[in-house]
Amino acid sequence: MGERSSKNVSDLTTDVSEDLSELRNLLLAPEQTQLDRLQERLDDPVLRTREVSRLLPGALTLQKDDPVLTAVLTPHVEQAFFTSLRRSPQAIVDAIAPIMGPAIRQAIRQALQSLTQSLNQTVEHSFSLKGLRWRIEAWTTGRPFAEVVLFHTLRYRVEQAFLIHRDTGLLLQHVATETAIVRDQEMVSGMLTAIRNFVHDSFGGQRERDLSSFQVGEFTVWIQQGTNALLAVVIRGTAPETFHDVLQDTLDHIHLTQAEALVAFNGDASSFASTQPNLEACLQSQYEAPAQKPSPVLVVIGFLLLLGLLLWGWGSYRDGQRWDSLVDRLKSEPGLVLITAHDHGGQYELTGLRDPLATDPTSLIAASGLQTDRIRSTWSPYYALDPRLILSRARTILQPPDTVNLALEGEVLVVSGTAQKDWAQEARRIAPFVPGVIRYEDTKLRTGSIAQLIADIERITILFASNSTVIDPGEAKKIPALIIAIRELDDMAIQSHQQVTMECRGSVDAGGSELTNRMLIKARAQAVCSALGESGVGSATMLTTETASIRRPENHATTRSVSLSVGIHPADSAKAGHP
């Protein structure tokens, strides 16, 4: 009973299940199909992967700002990067080379520029007087030479820039030059804010009365105020006022680009890293411009101009001196009367009178050293009464022979010497017509011929006492006249191209021995010759002593005498005749 009952229940249950299944199939068949498909998609990894791959880009895009996603992906990305780097480093190198190359080149260029600038400065200041002075300063003060150079050549250099949050005084960003001494910039930032607050509370109250700058030794701190941030810069030296504009522009730019970050600032300054280039742009510096070296061309031109100026100045001075000298020379020159002498700025004008016999003024002008084409001179003829010119004029007109001497004694033309009669007569006739000559005097002029002179000479006899070979003082007085005659003869012989031979011939009286007489003749002739020779008888005259024969005229005083025997010969034959 129990078993049958149980079997019936079982059958009934089976029937119900089948019915339910059938009913479910009837009611939920479409949904079941969908569920099966979904199950299949979930169970099939290939299919699911394909579907996720379609959704992933969109999903990542939607979650781009999710820090969790970033945190989750970061280690995988890093791992993938390192794996890739290990597997194919060349691919990475190829990928980043175009980026790194220019960056490295720029870094090297900047380093070299900095080095070059530093070297230039050091070299420039090492070998100058100024550099030596700075070396001494560095030595005496114990500071490095580079620092002394910097101190003297730097106009200003912004060494640090602080971007400070206005309310908290916390540092948002800080940049500094390589050489700047940076202490704890965060504490400096806070203290700067404290000091600014202190000043503001103590003296300000209004925004425009905020602390904007203060000076500490060689440093100046400028604080540019912004709505939410301050920009403080530490400047070595003195920056131009226009640098305030640079700071303000920078601060404005930061306020513009970081507006949200500034307002929402909660102590994390990492988002302000992007302001670093802006702050670095504020690290400006300006050095003293090196003494402007003029262009070599300008130096040469300047030098040439200066040289030209000097030459022109020297030329003008020299011409002035030469002109003055010429004028003085013309004024002092006999026969020239300078009437006007004008210097028209390098062009000269001379007017005056000129004696025909005066020195040619043109030769004086040429000798002056001045350019003759710059001198215009006009000379009118006249007769000068200068004694030298009167004499010159007289010589020109009278044409005296060389044996005639002209002299001017006051207004009298005095003629002396020896001349032919014809000349003497002609001179006496025309001399009064020589301009400047009032009277003519020729009483000292001897007129005659060679024969006459020879006769005159041979007529003179020098007498001696008995047995004497010494010229008696009374007889010695004849010697000068004899010499004058001899010289006149000599002059005339020269004019006529002849030579004169004179022989001193002694004579003795009847007494005495032959030997004595011969000695007396010789000694007396020599005495006279010596007397004549001492005074000189002229170049055309040859004086000899005749000793060959004893002349013994009649007992007459003149027998103890010496006389001259004169001969005249053509110039060449004289010597031949008297060896």
Place this chain on the structure above:
Amino acid sequence: MMHKKICMLGGFAVGKTSLVRRFVTNLFSEQYHTTIGVTVEKKVLSVAGEDVTLMLWDLYGDDEFQRIRESYLRGSSGYILVVDGTRKETLATALGLQQTVEGLLGPIPFALIVNKSDVRDVWEIDDAALSELRQQGWTIFFGSAKTGEGVESLFSTLADRLLKQAT
């Protein structure tokens, strides 16, 4: 790294400066206290694996000669009240300062440290007063400038609260 501005406040000669000086980076002389009424010091902490820099504005004591400058408080993320356990009146000063700061900056995190715990037997401040403050939600530490007790935990706790508040 997170940076937070913290003000150190307290009555005259409660030991604010000596309490923290041994544990902070200081760059500026104490002379600033008497000149501009504040020195800024720095304390770097690591809280829950994260570094945080506390910029400590050590404000010159509050007394009849020199009032604290409210402008120094501006921008603070939190503050520390320092009380001298041996001088009861310094607690009253701290209470007054707390009201001033809260009035100015609103309810920002703060902590109170009762200094001179090394001479606790001569304290004038009793536990009852402090318990009352604790019940009001105040975070109170006992510390000693002499032994260094309580200082690190003071900063760590406050920094932790600041970071949590920030997140």
